Amino acid sequence: MLTIGKHQFQSRLLLGTGKYPNFDVQKQAVEVSDTEILTFTVRRMNIFEPSQPNFLEKLDLEKYSLLPNTAGAKTAQEAVRHAKLAKASGLCDMIKVEVIGCDKTLLPDPVETLKATEELIKEGFTVLPYTSDDVVLARRLEELGAHAIMPGASPIGSGQGIINPLNLSFIIEQTSVPVIVDAGIGSPADAAQAMELGADGVLLNTAVSAANDPVKMAQAMKLAIEAGRLGYEAGRIPKKRSATASSPMEGLSIG
Numbered sequence: 393m394l395t396i397g398k399h400q401f402q403s404r405l406l407l408g409t410g411k412y413p414n415f416d417v418q419k420q421a422v423e424v425s426d427t428e429i430l431t432f433t434v435r436r437m438n439i440f441e442p443s444q445p446n447f448l449e450k451l452d453l454e455k456y457s458l459l460p461n462t463a464g465a466k467t468a469q470e471a472v473r474h475a476k477l478a479k480a481s482g483l484c485d486m487i488k489v490e491v492i493g494c495d496k497t498l499l500p501d502p503v504e505t506l507k508a509t510e511e512l513i514k515e516g517f518t519v520l521p522y523t524s525d526d527v528v529l530a531r532r533l534e535e536l537g538a539h540a541i542m543p544g545a546s547p548i549g550s551g552q553g554i555i556n557p558l559n560l561s562f563i564i565e566q567t568s569v570p571v572i573v574d575a576g577i578g579s580p581a582d583a584a585q586a587m588e589l590g591a592d593g594v595l596l597n598t599a600v601s602a603a604n605d606p607v608k609m610a611q612a613m614k615l616a617i618e619a620g621r622l623g624y625e626a627g628r629i630p631k632k633r634s635a636t637a638s639s640p641m642e643g644l645s646i647g
């Protein structure tokens with residue numbers, strides 16, 4: 393069970409809704425992923441304007457919790473405005489704070505992310521800030537009252553996987569709210585690695601929407617996240633420098 397503030401979910405996969413080849417593929421991918429949380433950019437929120445094309449039109453929105461994100465915001469003030477716009481639509485009180493500080497890397501602006509997180513918590517939102525894999529910043533966000541911490545694996549859309557597993561594991565160890573690895577996941581192996589490190593969930597978009605077969609990849613990600621979680625719960629064996637026979641020879645009757 394994944395608990396974010398007052399919300400509870402069975403699935404640990406959070407899925408983005410952008411960049412699919414078409415809305416039918418998007419619908420099928422979302423369905424096979426078994427995700428319960430869909431994220432979308434508030435600035436593309438035509439879903440609240442019936443006269444405009446709706447980029448979630450094929451999805452049965454009753455079945456999902458919507459996690460609006462503030463992508464495109466470059467200041468805390470803009471992010472707060474986007475969040476309020478989303479809440480005014482009455483869909484969900486959750487908000488993914490995404491304040492980009494660098495156009496080349498799309499890495500988050502730590503100062504503006506902190507400010508926006510603080511403000512939105514005061515306003516009563518369930519706040520999930522997207523952050524870099526900075527251990528101290530993650531702690532500061534939790535101290536402010538963030539309901540989940542979302543460190544990036546690597547730059548958004550890069551598909552590079554987890555660049556700094558050490559930092560990620562420090563964040564996971566020190567954090568009491570859910571840690572959801574967000575951005576840069578490229579393959580099911582990356583998603584499983586995040587879960588094996590002890591992450592509570594994974595948010596991804598490009599790895600599925602831009603795959604050759606997004607529907608198959610959505611299913612692969614679902615299975616990888618489940619497998620990674622099971623592996624984490626089971627507890628992996630320690631790595632050793634030397635071999636140990638898998639079939640012990642002691643006490644055998646045949647010499």
Ligand SMILES: CC(=O)[C@@H](O)[C@H](O)COP(=O)(O)O
Nearest residue numbers: 408548549575576596597598
């Ligand atoms: C959809 C969304 O919120 C992205 O900003 C997110 O960070 C996913 O990144 P990837 O596309 O790298 O999975």
